[in-house]
Amino acid sequence: xxxxxxxxxxxxxxxxxxxxxxxxxxxxxxxxxxxxxxxxxxxxxxxxxxxxxxxxxxxxxxxxxxxxxxxxxxxxxxxxxxxxxxxxxxxxxxxxxxxxxxxxxxxxxxxxxxxxxxxxxxxxxxxxxxxxxxxxxxxxxxxxxxxxxxxxxxxxxxxxxxxxxxxxxxxxxxxxxxxxxxxxxxxxxxxxxxxxxxxxxxxxxxxxxxxxxxxxxxxxxxxxxxxxxxxxxxxxxxxxxxxxxxxxxxxxxxxxxxxxxxxxxxxxxxxxxxxxxxxxxxxxxxxxxxxxxxxxxxx
Amino acid sequence: xxxxxxxxxxxxxxxxxxxxxxxxxxxxxxxxxxxxxxxxxxxxxxxxxxxxxxxxxxxxxxxxxxxxxxxxxxxxxxxxxxxxxxxxxxxxxxxxxxxxxxxxxxxxxxxxxxxxxxxxxxxxxxxxxxxxxxxxxxxxxxxxxxxxxxxxxxxxxxxxxxxxxxxxxxxxxxxxxxxxxxxxxxxxxxxxxxxxxxxxxxxxxxxxxxxxxxxxxxxxxxxxxxxxxxxxxxxxxxxxxxxxxxxxxxxxxxxxxxxxxxxxxxxxxxxxxxxxxxxxxxxxxxxxxxxxxxxxxxxxxxxxxxxxxxxxxxxxxxxxxxxxxxxxxxxxxxxxxxxxxxxxxxxxxxxxxxxxxxxxxxxxxxxxxxxxxxxxxxxxxxxxxxxxxxxxxxxxxxxxxxxxxxxxxxxxxxxxxxxxxxxxxxxxxxxxxxxxxxxxxxxxxxxxxxxxxxxxxxxxxxxxxxxxxxxxxxxxxxxxxxxxxxxxxxxxxxxxxxxxxxxxxxxxxxxxxxxxxxxxxxxxxxxxxxxxxxxxxxxxxxxxxxxxxxxxxxxxxxxxxxxxxxxxxxxxxxxxxxxxxxxxxxxxxxxxxxxxxxxxxxxxxxxxxxxxxxxxxxxxxxxxxxxxxxxxxxxxxxxxxxxx
Numbered sequence: 006x007x008x009x010x011x012x013x014x015x016x017x018x019x020x021x022x023x024x025x026x027x028x029x030x031x032x033x034x035x036x037x038x039x040x041x042x043x044x045x046x047x048x049x050x051x052x053x054x055x056x057x058x059x060x061x062x063x064x065x066x067x068x069x070x071x072x073x074x075x076x077x078x079x080x081x082x083x084x085x086x087x088x089x090x091x092x093x094x095x096x097x098x099x100x101x102x103x104x105x106x107x108x109x110x111x112x113x114x115x116x117x118x119x120x121x122x123x124x125x126x127x128x129x130x131x132x133x134x135x136x137x138x139x140x141x142x143x144x145x146x147x148x149x150x151x152x153x154x155x156x157x158x159x160x161x162x163x164x165x166x167x168x169x170x171x172x173x174x175x176x177x178x179x180x181x182x183x184x185x186x187x188x189x190x191x192x193x194x195x196x197x198x199x200x201x202x203x204x205x206x207x208x209x210x211x212x213x214x215x216x217x218x219x220x221x222x223x224x225x226x227x228x229x230x231x232x233x234x235x236x237x238x239x240x241x242x243x244x245x246x247x248x249x250x251x252x253x254x255x256x257x258x259x260x261x262x263x264x265x266x267x268x269x270x271x272x273x274x275x276x277x278x279x280x281x282x283x284x285x286x287x288x289x290x291x292x293x294x295x296x297x298x299x300x301x302x303x304x
Numbered sequence: 305x306x307x308x309x310x311x312x313x314x315x316x317x318x319x320x321x322x323x324x325x326x327x328x329x330x331x332x333x334x335x336x337x338x339x340x341x342x343x344x345x346x347x348x349x350x351x352x353x354x355x356x357x358x359x360x361x362x363x364x365x366x367x368x369x370x371x372x373x374x375x376x377x378x379x380x381x382x383x384x385x386x387x388x389x390x391x392x393x394x395x396x397x398x399x400x401x402x403x404x405x406x407x408x409x410x411x412x413x414x415x416x417x418x419x420x421x422x423x424x425x426x427x428x429x430x431x432x433x434x435x436x437x438x439x440x441x442x443x444x445x446x447x448x449x450x451x452x453x454x455x456x457x458x459x460x461x462x463x464x465x466x467x468x469x470x471x472x473x474x475x476x477x478x479x480x481x482x483x484x485x486x487x488x489x490x491x492x493x494x495x496x497x498x499x500x501x502x503x504x505x506x507x508x509x510x511x512x513x514x515x516x517x518x519x520x521x522x523x524x525x526x527x528x529x530x531x532x533x534x535x536x537x538x539x540x541x542x543x544x545x546x547x548x549x550x551x552x553x554x555x556x557x558x559x560x561x562x563x564x565x566x567x568x569x570x571x572x573x574x575x576x577x578x579x580x581x582x583x584x585x586x587x588x589x590x591x592x593x594x595x596x597x598x599x600x601x602x603x604x605x606x607x608x609x610x611x612x613x614x615x616x617x618x619x620x621x622x623x624x625x626x627x628x629x630x631x632x633x634x635x636x637x638x639x640x641x642x643x644x645x646x647x648x649x650x651x652x653x654x655x656x657x658x659x660x661x662x663x664x665x666x667x668x669x670x671x672x673x674x675x676x677x678x679x680x681x682x683x684x685x686x687x688x689x690x691x692x693x694x695x696x697x698x699x700x701x702x703x704x705x706x707x708x709x710x711x712x713x714x715x716x717x718x719x720x721x722x723x724x725x726x727x728x729x730x731x732x733x734x735x736x737x738x739x740x741x742x743x744x745x746x747x748x749x750x751x752x753x754x755x756x757x758x759x760x761x762x763x764x765x766x767x768x769x770x771x772x773x774x775x776x777x778x779x780x781x782x783x784x785x786x787x788x789x790x791x792x793x794x795x796x797x798x799x800x801x802x803x804x805x806x807x808x809x810x811x812x813x814x815x816x817x818x819x820x821x822x823x824x825x826x827x828x829x830x831x832x833x834x835x836x837x838x839x840x841x842x843x844x845x846x847x848x849x850x851x852x853x854x855x856x857x858x859x860x861x862x863x864x865x866x867x868x869x870x871x872x873x874x875x876x877x878x879x880x881x882x883x884x885x886x887x888x889x890x891x892x893x894x895x896x897x898x899x900x901x902x903x904x905x906x907x908x909x910x911x912x913x914x915x916x917x918x919x920x921x922x923x924x925x926x927x928x929x930x931x932x933x934x935x936x937x938x939x940x941x942x943x944x945x946x947x948x
Contacts, residue, residue, distance in 0.1 A: 008548055009614055011336040011417035020616035021575045024560040028629055028670070053573070053616070055604040057565035139408050146407040146422075166737040167405055167431060167653050169438040170726045171575070172667050176735040190419055192410045194331075202332060272324035 012199055019187040020053040021171060022150060026185050027060055029175035030132035037063040039075040040251045041207050042136035042188055045196055048205045051086055058087035066124055067094045068116035070105055070253035072229050078208050093124035105255040106234050122158050132183045140192040150189045156180035201267045213247040213262040224258035330414055335545060338419040340436045342460035343446030348477045352515030353422060359522045360411040406436040415541045430686055430700040434651050434740060437467035441546040444473045449482045453495045459686050465505050468722055471543050472508040480514040484527045511536050550613035554638035555579030558669035559631045563618055571602055571618040572627055577723035580612040586636035589627045590714045595636045596623040630671040632714045640724055642712040643746035650705050654738030658697035661829040663862035668727035674710040674865055681705060695825055706747060718742035733857050765845030769803045773842035774939055775867055778851045780877030781906050782892055783884035785923055786851040792932035794849055805841055807834055808851040822903045828859055835863035842871060855905045857912045873939055876917035881906050
């Protein structure tokens with residue numbers, strides 16, 4: 006066999022990127038969000054450095070509002086990877102009781118954007134792997150694999166470096182850092198195919214099951230714990246649902262589905278009529294919202 | 305009639321609907337092709353890419369809905385969907401000041417996954433296209449059937465060819481506007497064939513099509529039965545992949561990372577760039593030349609019996625040989641060469657022009673070395689392909705140049721290997737990627753000159769003089785007092801029985817460097833020569849003092865990098881410009897202000913102060929005598945804490 010498949014090529018490219026970062030950065034870290042893209046990224050990292058454990062920690066920037074099933078997989082994944090797990094919760098957001106019900110956009114800003122900056126500064130990480138893909142949104146199509154941040158995590162769109170061949174320039178000065186996206190060239194379908202082919206462990210919420218749900222503002226939300234506040238007139242209803250992306254449970258829309266196996270999920274995805282980001286409340290503003298978030302340090 | 309025909313709704317894949325397991329099996333054996341599209345909006349490039357995405361179902365219904373809205377508001381196709389809007393959306397980004405060099409799009413068919421590099425933008429075209437082309441193995445050159453071959457068609461083709469793309473598709477678009485006329489198409493192809501031959505392009509595949517109507521894009525068009533070749537997508541799905549071709553070449557794997565989890569395991573990790581490898585194969589470590597055999601091909605699942613080009617693997621070797629990041633593991637009987645002088649084609653990507661003689665970092669594969677452009681042979685006009693004389697290279701400029709590196713570089717000519725022949729140049733201070741280069745061949749210095757083994761070493765020279773060699777580098781504005789202080793320092797060293805020598809403008813500009821003026825390029829060369837001379841003197845064991853304005857950080861850092869760590873002592877003689885101008889010992893500022901001395905540092909040429917000098921002399925707080933005392937004490941004592 007000489008012709009490699011597209012998944013083999015994508016895998017090789019991602020592994021190459023990770024090894025390059027580890028060779029050139031002083032203190033790399035992998036941002037681990039527990040979603041399917043993170044799962045694939047972690048799996049690739051384990052392959053890249055086998056038989057050693059990946060030579061960097063996992064960082065979860067927690068909001069305290071993730072699905073319970075996500076927290077369970079998080080502990081297991083770090084243990085199986087033989088990696089240190091760093092969980093950071095913005096103490097300021099914690100003290101002020103910031104939550105998705107009362108604080109809207111501030112919730113994401115404080116817990117995620119500000120929390121990420123705090124964690125990177127606190128540990129002095131100079132390179133952070135993220136699971137973003139170029140096919141997620143139109144504005145990401147032009148993203149570099151290595152995204153440079155000036156001191157203070159400022160993303161200066163005018164100061165990004167051209168990327169030629171597979172020669173990545175990872176040099177930086179003190180205080181500067183890089184966000185690295187090894188899955189840049191993967192699509193949602195590639196991710197699912199790879200999870201299927203490699204039996205990558207994922208959060209069960211990606212597969213359909215009867216779960217307690219509430220319909221709100223056009224989104225189908227799951228009532229994952231007792232903190233969920235029902236509005237007057239709202240009732241909880243068991244529905245067979247699954248998720249295409251995972252985030253804070255009160256902000257993440259589910260889809261009704263009967264797909265209980267991976268092939269069925271892939272089948273639904275192929276036959277479905279909506280793109281995956283539709284289920285995220287965060288994008289519902291304007292199309293430029295991603296761009297704005299990134300300048301502020303969000304992924 | 306071929307009206308614009310995007311179907312109104314999303315078409316699901318039939319096999320996926322019927323038998324998902326069969327679909328998955330089929331799609332797990334897909335291959336991957338990366339290609340590039342070249343052309344401007346006028347050529348219908350965005351419409352063609354939009355058409356490919358749409359007809360291969362890469363677009364979801366919510367995106368189509370958004371597109372329908374957009375089409376009504378901004379589109380150019382009346383009530384019909386404007387496919388170009390799927391990929392455009394760049395105007396808004398431009399307004400936000402975002403530089404777009406390349407946008408990547410994805411779609412796939414049953415046979416292949418495709419990554420499309422779309423290079424918009426007109427101003428930065430060369431830089432963008434070179435970036436996109438560097439990872440592409442096929443280029444689709446768009447031509448408007450009504451307008452034929454234009455200057456930009458030639459420019460796109462030249463750049464694609466320069467970057468080593470072997471498969472060119474001449475997509476003659478908007479055939480619907482010329483009535484699908486065969487003669488119009490044939491005339492354009494004949495024109496292009498003549499041009500292709502002139503730049504040494506072996507072959508190309510012409511396709512008459514219409515992105516707007518979809519003719520000959522996905523399926524062969526009934527409107528052009530005379531076209532005997534494939535439709536565009538058909539060609540993209542079947543063209544021979546570089547990966548298969550690379551796999552047939554001798555084995556190469558640049559070592560990225562040495563994997564040592566414990567004393568019992570030592571693996572060499574990298575991406576195989578050419579050939580294949582099996583346990584037992586003899587391999588050579590280049591440049592050291594040591595040979596051994598491959599023991600295992602280690603992966604997380606299980607060891608592999610064979611690995612091929614484009615796979616990332618970890619190899620263990622049968623013997624304990626020295627091998628580290630930057631080395632290349634290669635077929636023992638056909639290794640690549642190592643050299644330290646090259647002729648290369650350079651493409652300049654930086655805002656600041658390339659200055660010959662300035663030291664840049666050069667990264668090729670996993671190797672990073674210090675490199676200088678020795679000479680620009682000629683620049684190439686990308687529109688006319690004419691060779692022009694040039695002393696510097698500006699943004700988007702292309703040139704043939706000779707380069708030297710401070711260490712031998714394992715390489716292959718770019719025409720044979722993109723991975724071992726393509727490099728980037730990095731600015732030492734800003735760390736920006738400022739240039740891209742493609743090695744054509746090694747120059748003789750590299751292959752034939754070997755360093756003479758010297759019996760009387762530099763350590764022996766220094767020991768005989770009972771001192772540590774140093775290069776004490778004074779920098780500062782004209783009139784700051786560099787020469788005055790340096791002279792005092794030398795007198796004191798001499799009195800202490802130390803062996804020293806002072807290099808300054810007086811003894812260098814009139815002899816060694818009398819051919820140099822005061823352009824930026826000449827200033828760089830001036831400092832480079834001074835650095836080389838000073839280095840030889842430190843090899844002889846001397847304490848060398850230099851007093852030059854040396855206004856650019858990059859050159860001072862270059863000289864620092866020439867010497868062993870700790871030998872370069874940078875002394876910043878810090879004087880406010882107003883003070884220096886008031887002093888004006890040689891009357892130079894007066895002349896400069898009068899316009900008689902162009903490019904005078906501090907007046908109309910910049911001075912870049914050191915960021916972390918070993919010693920800073922604040923002349924407003926310290927006299928020359930006191931400064932000299934302090935410098936002598938610290939140079940001999942070896943303490944380099946900056947004086948605040």
